[in-house]
Amino acid sequence: MRCWLFFNRDVAPGVPEAPEILRFIEAAEALDIELLVLKPSEFDLVVDSGHAWSAIYQGRELKKPDLIIPRCGSETTYFTLAVMRHFEHQGVAIANSPAAIESVADKLHTLQVLAGAKLPIPKTILGKFPIDVDLVERELGFPVVVKKLRGTRGAGVVLCENRSQFDDLANLLDGATSNTDFLFQQYIKASHGRDVRLLVIDWRVMAAMERRAIDGGFKSNISLGGSGKPFTPPKAMADLAVSVARQLNLDIAGIDILFDQDGYKICEANSAPGFQGLERACGINVPELIFHAMGKKFGIPVRHSERWEQAIDKAARALLKPMKAPKLEPAKEHAPAPAPRRRKPA
Ligand SMILES: Nc1ncnc2c1ncn2[C@@H]1O[C@H](COP(=O)(O)OP(=O)(O)O)[C@@H](O)[C@H]1O
Ligand SMILES: [Mg+2]
Incomplete structure (x- = not known):
C-alpha cells in the first residue's frame, strides 16, 4: 500500500498530535506500507481537465497514492479541504472524506445531522450576540455547558x-x-466527569474506554489528564456509536458518548481522534487497525508484518498464502523523504 498521511504541523516534540503521527509511521514500517507524511499547505493545486494526475508538492511531482488519511483535525482550513477534494476527484481513496471531515469540524453541524436522524443529543443553542440569557435559561436551564464551535481536546469547553x-x-x-x-x-449531569470514547472504524466498534476526569472536573478528556480504562459497551451504546459514524459518513471515528439518566447522549464525533489513551487502556494498535480496515474497504492489499506472519500457525499461513499481496515497488520519481522514523517518546 502506498499511503499519504496529511498533517499540517511539524512532527516535533510539544506538538500534541505528533505521537499519533509517529505511531502511524511505526505501523506503516511494520506492515511494509510506503507512507509519506505531507503538509496539505505545501501542495500547489493545478486543476486542468487535460491532466490525468496532478500532485505538486514542494515543487515536485508525486506519484498517485492508494490511500490518503487526513489527520489535520481542527486545523482543517479551506485550503486543506481543497487539497483533499483535489485528490478525491482524481480517484484516490480518502478516509475520512473531506465532506465528512468538514461536517464534524463544526460541532453544531454534527448535532444538526444527528438530530435530523433522531439520535439522542444534548439540546444545543448556537450563540448569538447579544446573548439572550432568558432564552438559554428557558431552553437549557443551569448549569449550562458553553463550547467553542470548533474546539478540541477540551480546551474550549466550560461549565457555567x-x-x-x-x-x-x-x-x-x-x-x-x-x-x-x-x-x-444542556449539561448532562449524570455524566459529570465521565464519558465513553468508542473507536469506530468502517462502521464497526473496534475498542472503547471509559474516561474519567481526575480532579472532580466535568471534562473527561485524556489530554486534560483524565484517566481511561477499557470498557465493554452495552449493545445499545455500540449501536448508537455506529449509527453516529454512519450518519456522519465517517470511516474512522472517535465517538464520545455521555451517560444520561435513562440512556445516552452523543457528545461529539472526531474525524481524526487522538488514540494514545485508547492504545494504553485497551492494548490495541490503532494505526494497524486503520490500515487493515481501510485496505479491506477500498480493496488495497496491505502487506502483513513479519511479526504478524510469525504469530499465525502453519495451517493458517498455508491458507493465507494465495491471498498475500505482491511486494509493492517503491515510487520511481524523486519523492520527498518520509518523516523520520522515530520511536514514540517515553
Ligand atoms: N453537555 C455536556 N454535559 C456534560 N459533560 C459534557 C457535555 N459536553 C461536554 N462534556 C464533557 O466535556 C468534555 C469535552 O467536551 P467536547 O464537546 O468533547 O469537547 P472537545 O472537542 O474539546 O473534546 C467531554 O468529553 C465531556 O466529558
Ligand atoms: Mg471531546
Whole structure:
C-alpha cells in the first residue's frame, strides 16, 4: 500500500498530535506500507481537465497514492479541504472524506445531522450576540455547558454553574471582538466527569474506554489528564456509536458518548481522534487497525508484518498464502523523504 498521511504541523516534540503521527509511521514500517507524511499547505493545486494526475508538492511531482488519511483535525482550513477534494476527484481513496471531515469540524453541524436522524443529543443553542440569557435559561436551564464551535481536546469547553456566572460570561463574550462562534448546551449531569470514547472504524466498534476526569472536573478528556480504562459497551451504546459514524459518513471515528439518566447522549464525533489513551487502556494498535480496515474497504492489499506472519500457525499461513499481496515497488520519481522514523517518546 502506498499511503499519504496529511498533517499540517511539524512532527516535533510539544506538538500534541505528533505521537499519533509517529505511531502511524511505526505501523506503516511494520506492515511494509510506503507512507509519506505531507503538509496539505505545501501542495500547489493545478486543476486542468487535460491532466490525468496532478500532485505538486514542494515543487515536485508525486506519484498517485492508494490511500490518503487526513489527520489535520481542527486545523482543517479551506485550503486543506481543497487539497483533499483535489485528490478525491482524481480517484484516490480518502478516509475520512473531506465532506465528512468538514461536517464534524463544526460541532453544531454534527448535532444538526444527528438530530435530523433522531439520535439522542444534548439540546444545543448556537450563540448569538447579544446573548439572550432568558432564552438559554428557558431552553437549557443551569448549569449550562458553553463550547467553542470548533474546539478540541477540551480546551474550549466550560461549565457555567448558575445564572449569575452565565451573566458574567455573556457580558465577557458580548464585549469580545473575536469572531469565535459558541454553543450553549444542556449539561448532562449524570455524566459529570465521565464519558465513553468508542473507536469506530468502517462502521464497526473496534475498542472503547471509559474516561474519567481526575480532579472532580466535568471534562473527561485524556489530554486534560483524565484517566481511561477499557470498557465493554452495552449493545445499545455500540449501536448508537455506529449509527453516529454512519450518519456522519465517517470511516474512522472517535465517538464520545455521555451517560444520561435513562440512556445516552452523543457528545461529539472526531474525524481524526487522538488514540494514545485508547492504545494504553485497551492494548490495541490503532494505526494497524486503520490500515487493515481501510485496505479491506477500498480493496488495497496491505502487506502483513513479519511479526504478524510469525504469530499465525502453519495451517493458517498455508491458507493465507494465495491471498498475500505482491511486494509493492517503491515510487520511481524523486519523492520527498518520509518523516523520520522515530520511536514514540517515553
Ligand atoms: N453537555 C455536556 N454535559 C456534560 N459533560 C459534557 C457535555 N459536553 C461536554 N462534556 C464533557 O466535556 C468534555 C469535552 O467536551 P467536547 O464537546 O468533547 O469537547 P472537545 O472537542 O474539546 O473534546 C467531554 O468529553 C465531556 O466529558
Ligand atoms: Mg471531546
